[in-house]
Amino acid sequence: MSKKPFYITTPIxxxxxxxxxxxxxxxxxxxxxxxxxxxxxxxxxxxTGTDEHGLKIEQKAAAKGVTPKEYVDEIVKTFKALWAKMHISYDRYIRTTDDYHIETVQKIFKKLYDLGYIYKGEYKGKYCTPCESFWTESQLDENGCCPECHREVTEAKEEAYFMKMSPFADRIEKLLTETDYLQPKTRAVELVNNFIKPGLEDLCVSRTSFKWGIPVTFDPDHVVYVWIDALSNYISALGYGNEAYHDFDRYWPADVHMVAKDIMRFHAIIWPAMLMALDLPLPKHLAVHGW
Structure with missing residues (x-):
C-alpha cells in the first residue's frame, strides 16, 4: 500500500x-x-528555493560588477550552506533560473494569453523596487510610500502585459471567507476588505524596463514579471509544463503553502486566480505567520 502524499512549501x-x-x-x-x-x-x-529574477537583482549585480546569474549563484550557495548547517530536510530546491522552470513559466504565460486572460496595455503608477510591486495612489500609505515596506515609491510608465483579475473576484472572496484555505481567518477578512471589496485591479505581469527575467516567447522585448514567474514554482517543481519531474498528479494540490504576512496577498489572491485561469486545483491551505 502506497503512502499518502503530503506536499509542503516555503516561499521561494x-x-x-x-x-x-x-x-x-x-x-x-x-x-x-x-x-x-x-x-x-x-x-x-x-x-524550498530562490526567486532569482527582477530589477533589484539586476541592480545589485551591476553594483558588484558581475552578471545577475553570477550574483545569484553565490547567494544561493549561502542559502544551501545555511540549510545544510541547520539540517533542514527539504526534498527539492527550485531556482527560477532553472531551465525547466523557465519552460513552465513561458508556457503558462502563453496559455493565459491564448485564453484571453492576459492583454497588452500601458502601466502608469507608483512602483516599489524592494517589493517589486505596483501601487495605485489610493493604495499608498499615509506618507505616500509603499503600503507593504513603507519605503519611497517612484513614478513608473511603460508598456506591459496585464492579467485580468476581476473574473476571479467572486470565487476568490468565497475561497477566503467560506473555506479554511487561509489561516488565520483574520487575515482573510483583511484581504477581502482591502483588495477585493474596492474592486480587484488587473495585475501587471511583464516589464520592458529591465532584462533580467524570463522572456515572453511571443514578445521578447518583455520579461515575465515577478509573480507569474515566482508563484509558478510550486507546480513547475512537480513537472507541470516540463519533463524535469513527473509527480504533479501525485503531490498537487499542495497541502500547505507557508508564507509571512508581507506576501500573503500574492498567495491568497494572485495565485488562486492563476490556478483558476489554468483550471487547476487550488492548494488546500495557506498558512500565514506574522514574523
Missing part, C-alpha cells in the same frame, strides 16, 4: 542579499511539519 526566497532570521523562521516551521508528517508515515515532498 529573494536572494538580493544573504539569508536572515526571517528566512530561517519560515523554513524551520516547514521543516518541523515535514518531519512530523514523515514520522506519521506520509510520503512527504518539502520544497
Amino acid at each position: 526566497y529573494y536572494p538580493s542579499g544573504n539569508p536572515h532570521i526571517g528566512h530561517c523562521y519560515t523554513t524551520v516551521a516547514c521543516d518541523s511539519i515535514a518531519r512530523y508528517r514523515r514520522m506519521q508515515g506520509y510520503d512527504v515532498l518539502f520544497l
